[in-house]
Amino acid sequence: MRPRKVPLRKCVACQEMKPKKELIRVVRTPDEEILIDLTGKKAGRGAYLCGKVSCFKLAKKTKALDRALKQPVGVAIYDQLEQDFIAVEEEFLAEKERVSDEDE
């Protein structure tokens, strides 16, 4: 086994580098749908956001997802994603706890 550094990704909203499991991935699928991808494994171009609604709101304000996904993201899609984001935030935090327990 080779020692591995924790993979870091940058939040497209606040620009902070964080371990992947601290971030929520938003993916633009090959069908050009924009979705929250909690598994982190969906095909497509991904963008990462901190698992906080405040970062989502910042991304919405600055249109950071448009740039990261290289596609215009309409207001309606941002609104939909924001609702999904709020819905998954709790699940995401619970999952993070579980994953870090397994890492021990």
Ligand SMILES: [Zn+2]
């Ligand atoms: Zn952030």
